[in-house]
Amino acid sequence: MRIGFFDSGIGGLTVLAEALRRHPDKDFLYMADTLHVPYGTKSKEDVKGYILEAVGTMMNEGIDALVVACNTATSIAITELRERYSLPIVGMEPAVKPAVEMNSATGKRVLVFATPLTLQLPKYYALVSRVDDTGIVDSLPLPELVHYCESLQFDKQIMNEYFRAKLAGYELNDYGIIVLGCTHYPFYKDILRELLPDHIAIVDGNVGTVKRLSALLSRYGIARGGGSGNVQFMCTGNEPGYIDKMQTALAYLREKDNLTETEPF
Known part of the structure; x- marks a missing residue:
């Protein structure tokens, strides 16, 4: 059982950290679109193309569910992603x-x-x-x-x-x-x-997003277990240095425990 997380860069790691805390029995694939980060200053049309291409790569790698861990990407591409793929897909919106x-x-x-x-x-x-x-x-x-x-x-x-x-x-x-x-x-x-x-x-919307993921996995009948909290990192730029950066950033989040507020946002 592997859950995919997609973002333009390291931001979605804040959501992944919450998912690791709530689903330690799952494995994860995290994809960062490093070729095109940041999305926030680019056109909607360009960003949609970037997202669809990157998620297609994730699907080829093998995932059982997808979290679009980016508010901008959700707004632009979530509808088309759900039309293309039948697996559980969770998006985000500002809380x-x-x-x-x-x-x-x-x-x-x-x-x-x-x-x-x-x-x-x-x-x-x-x-x-x-x-x-x-x-x-x-x-x-x-x-x-x-x-x-x-x-x-x-x-x-x-x-x-x-x-x-x-x-x-x-x-x-x-x-x-x-x-x-x-x-x-x-x-x-x-x-x-x-x-x-x-x-x-x-x-922020991180806790609420992971709760929606949990509910959707249950609705799809996806069993508990199937993993051990392993995280595989990928990036569209194929930069070994960026893989190291993502590992460092996730370790920073988990050490600082920045996501201690567990209200249902």
Whole structure:
């Protein structure tokens, strides 16, 4: 039993880390589209082609289920992937709905961090329109953050300066929740937690995504077991150095245990 995880780079490792914690009896294939990372600044048409080609390679390698561990890729290609393949496929979307529900009674606003492309896509606007009846959701594009993450730039001083500059125009007392709307962003959860006021919660969609995966595996009758938590890494650029980077990044996540918040987002 092997579950495939796909992302443009190392961001989806934040979802994989959660899956490893909840499904240690499965094996995993992780594919990073290193030829084309980051997706957030590219055209929708180009990105769809990249995704379909990379997932086709994963299918040839042999997977029993697929997690599209990227909000942008989900928005662009999830429908076509489900039309092409009959195996369980789980996508992601920014955790806007639970954030709005949590904040509805507080009078506080919700701030969504995401890539520029995610924020431009109709699926994102449809999501916000569907769940944000009172107009409390604001969106902040953070195009540079994927580059920082891909460079394994986790220096606290550098990242504090970056986030302070991006948030300079926002009155943080008005906000109750920040949504991390890109799978790369949870790498910075600890840094953000120290930087932000205590009353602001930080949420992402990783736990909810893995719960949906668990439910879908059960629905498809896929038995427990069949693996031992082994992870095989691949990348479209065939770069040995990037394989090492992914291994380092996953070890960083598991050591830091950045995904300790287990609320059902």
